[in-house]
Amino acid sequence: xxxxxxxxxxxxxxxxxxxxxxxxxxxxxxxxxxxxxxxxxxxxxxxxxxxxxxxxxxxxxxxxxxxxxxxxxxxxxxxxxxxxxxxxxxxxxxxxxxxxxxxxxxxxxxxxxxxxxxxxxxxxxxxxxxxxxxxxxxxxxxxxxxxxxxxxxxxxxxxxxxxxxxxxxxxxxxxxxxxxxxxxxxxxxxxxxxxxxxxxxxxxxxxxxxxxxxxxxxxxxxxxxxxxxxxxxxxxxxxxxxxxxxxxxxxxxxxxxxxxxxxxxxxxxxxxxxxxxxxxxxxxxxxxxxxxxxxxxxxxxxxxxxxxxxxxxxxxxxxxxxxxxxxxxxxxxxxxxxxxxxxxxxxxxxxxxxxxxxxxxxxxxxxxxxxxxxxxxxxxxxxxxxxxx
Amino acid sequence: xxxxxxxxxxxxxxxxxxxxxxxxxxxxxxxxxxxxxxxxxxxxxxxxxxxxxxxxxxxxxxxxxxxxxxxxxxxxxxxxxxxxxxxxxxxxxxxxxxxxxxxxxxxxxxxxxxxxxxxxxxxxxxxxxxxxxxxxxxxxxxxxxxxxxxxxxxxxxxxxxxxxxxxxxxxxxxxxxxxxxxxxxxxxxxxxxxxxxxxxxxxxxxxxxxxxxxxxxxxxxxxxxxxxxxxxxxxxxxxxxxxxxxxxxxxxxxxxxxxxxxxxxxxxxxxxxxxxxxxxxxxxxxxxxxxxxxxxxxxxxxxx
Numbered sequence: 001x002x003x004x005x006x007x008x009x010x011x012x013x014x015x016x017x018x019x020x021x022x023x024x025x026x027x028x029x030x031x032x033x034x035x036x037x038x039x040x041x042x043x044x045x046x047x048x049x050x051x052x053x054x055x056x057x058x059x060x061x062x063x064x065x066x067x068x069x070x071x072x073x074x075x076x077x078x079x080x081x082x083x084x085x086x087x088x089x090x091x092x093x094x095x096x097x098x099x100x101x102x103x104x105x106x107x108x109x110x111x112x113x114x115x116x117x118x119x120x121x122x123x124x125x126x127x128x129x130x131x132x133x134x135x136x137x138x139x140x141x142x143x144x145x146x147x148x149x150x151x152x153x154x155x156x157x158x159x160x161x162x163x164x165x166x167x168x169x170x171x172x173x174x175x176x177x178x179x180x181x182x183x184x185x186x187x188x189x190x191x192x193x194x195x196x197x198x199x200x201x202x203x204x205x206x207x208x209x210x211x212x213x214x215x216x217x218x219x220x221x222x223x224x225x226x227x228x229x230x231x232x233x234x235x236x237x238x239x240x241x242x243x244x245x246x247x248x249x250x251x252x253x254x255x256x257x258x259x260x261x262x263x264x265x266x267x268x269x270x271x272x273x274x275x276x277x278x279x280x281x282x283x284x285x286x287x288x289x290x291x292x293x294x295x296x297x298x299x300x301x302x303x304x305x306x307x308x309x310x311x312x313x314x315x316x317x318x319x320x321x322x323x324x325x326x327x328x329x330x331x332x333x334x335x336x337x338x339x340x341x342x343x344x345x346x347x348x349x350x351x352x353x354x355x356x357x358x359x360x361x362x363x364x365x366x367x368x369x370x371x372x373x374x375x376x377x378x379x380x381x382x383x384x385x386x387x388x389x
Numbered sequence: 390x391x392x393x394x395x396x397x398x399x400x401x402x403x404x405x406x407x408x409x410x411x412x413x414x415x416x417x418x419x420x421x422x423x424x425x426x427x428x429x430x431x432x433x434x435x436x437x438x439x440x441x442x443x444x445x446x447x448x449x450x451x452x453x454x455x456x457x458x459x460x461x462x463x464x465x466x467x468x469x470x471x472x473x474x475x476x477x478x479x480x481x482x483x484x485x486x487x488x489x490x491x492x493x494x495x496x497x498x499x500x501x502x503x504x505x506x507x508x509x510x511x512x513x514x515x516x517x518x519x520x521x522x523x524x525x526x527x528x529x530x531x532x533x534x535x536x537x538x539x540x541x542x543x544x545x546x547x548x549x550x551x552x553x554x555x556x557x558x559x560x561x562x563x564x565x566x567x568x569x570x571x572x573x574x575x576x577x578x579x580x581x582x583x584x585x586x587x588x589x590x591x592x593x594x595x596x597x598x599x600x601x602x603x604x605x606x607x608x609x610x611x612x613x614x615x616x617x618x619x620x621x622x623x624x625x626x627x628x629x630x631x632x633x634x635x636x637x638x639x640x641x642x643x644x645x646x647x648x649x650x651x652x653x654x655x656x657x658x659x660x661x662x663x664x665x666x667x668x669x670x671x672x673x674x675x676x677x678x679x680x681x682x683x684x685x686x687x688x689x690x691x692x693x
């Protein structure tokens with residue numbers, strides 16, 4: 001154990017010689033194991049913003065350096081990685097994309113009152129209500145994604161009847177459905193049925209039988225799930241001849257899985273920015289090109305973006321506070337109202353360290369090809385009591 | 390739509406998948422007293438064998454591109470191959486070990502397979518378009534079911550019948566049955582242990598490959614963790630079937646599939662998310678009533 005720690009500390013030292021006059025950001029992220037595929041794109045984006053800031057003279061006149069510790073996609077290792085970086089006295093801690101793997105590390109930061117940012121957790125618990133008052137997330141709450149789908153589909157597609165298909169395996173999925181259930185009746189939609197399935201289910205034949213038993217096919221199916229279960233469900237739904245619009249959360253963004261459902265149509269995803277080269281905001285496409293230059297390939301999904309937003313917002317708060325000390329920086333972050341970023345305006349308050357409303361881009365997949373079709377901001381932020389349900 | 394036949398087909402097709410996986414586990418337990426927890430990883434391994442080894446997010450078909458008549462035997466052979474290889478490399482050297490030690494090494498083996506796949510293919514789920522036409526629904530007896538469901542049911546029946554013939558009519562089958570009943574006695578009577586065990590592993594691996602093909606066609610996705618859930622369910626099926634009993638494994642596989650579908654259909658929404666909890670409650674009840682399983686082998690009881 002001692003050898004391991006020594007080795008890790010040595011490795012940390014070799015990766016980046018941390019100088020006292022620099023600003024140090026700690027990354028407690030998965031560099032191995034299954035979470036790695038989700039963390040790496042967001043980390044790459046964070047580094048892009050760090051490099052930009054350093055190139056234009058740094059932050060408070062200092063260069064930003066980073067050190068990292070591997071959570072190995074393991075919760076116990078995540079706690080250790082977080083502690084290691086806290087002991088290194090970094091100025092800010094960046095933690096994994098998923099709440100389950102980010103919380104153990106951010107709790108280590110919270111214990112010493114240090115600010116921590118999750119790369120893309122979309123559960124309200126990755127913030128004041130869970131980890132504590134110094135933790136933030138750079139992404140958009142799952143409930144906002146579900147609410148966006150509800151309001152947009154009713155207002156823009158004339159959807160009247162909806163069917164809710166929930167995969168309760170992870171909290172994120174429940175968040176999507178919670179947001180949909182809150183908004184859908186408010187805008188006049190009627191939920192004609194609901195069902196659950198498990199992400200690893202070998203077959204969802206019974207769930208499909210139940211949808212087909214309805215007197216009329218629902219206008220839309222709200223699918224609250226993630227890959228691979230979501231892809232498997234869509235393949236089986238479409239194969240059974242159900243042609244309802246399928247609404248989703250951001251987790252299914254990306255064209256990499258589309259081979260699973262040949263010629264898929266009527267599939268809608270809300271995202272923070274389009275990876276498909278057609279985002280109406282030229283800065284987003286410029287970012288995609290830059291991302292490819294840095295990492296060798298374009299972003300595979302919208303989850304690359306929050307990393308960039310994270311550093312952008314934190315650096316602004318540091319500039320305004322004139323210090324990297326967590327207290328003043330948190331106070332500055334909490335003053336942000338519709339703070340512009342290239343992926344849309346962001347707001348933090350002393351109650352919510354997340355986005356409970358956000359400008360989302362709507363992507364529709366038609367004949368197997370995803371394309372940007374609309375921009376939508378929900379008419380009312382998702383209230384805290386709904387988020388805590 | 391006619392509810393009863395629909396329910397029946399849904400139950401039979403899900404049960405068929407479980408039955409095939411359970412059979413794979415029961416075969417090895419029968420000859421070696423080994424609960425092979427790497428079985429689920431064999432399934433994932435066979436699914437990933439369909440695509441080119443690469444960590445890119447977009448999967449490119451590899452063996453999956455072969456014509457069907459070639460693809461099926463090749464994948465079955467790959468499944469058999471990895472199972473036989475794991476026997477040769479690991480389990481052969483553990484013949485004298487306790488069942489617990491063997492079970493733990495099977496966990497370790499599964500871990501190794503999964504992590505090798507993680508390194509080669511990355512953890513992101515990948516799309517596989519294998520025989521998408523098989524998901525086209527057909528109308529039978531008032532039920533609308535995907536063609537694949539019928540194929541699953543038919544395949545299970547063929548596999549079970551084929552295996553029954555093999556066990557009843559061939560020498561290796563006779564030896565396997567003898568080995569399953571009493572391995573030591575069988576060896577004393579001249580049963581060739583290595584042949585029987587290698588044969589059981591090969592069959593078990595081929596069954597894992599068959600499950601892999603069905604899963605890939607049904608879901609269209611490949612995920613390194615995908616065999617885990619099936620492995621767990623299938624293991625439970627082998628336990629309620631009576632560990633080591635092949636007909637028991639098949640019957641219990643179908644039973645679990647049927648209970649799962651019935652629960653999914655009739656449980657009220659509020660508790661439907663806890664479907665598996667109710668499923669396992671049934672399992673506990675069955676085991677309380679028949680601790681040795683529904684089709685316990687005579688050899689499984691206390692021997693003194």
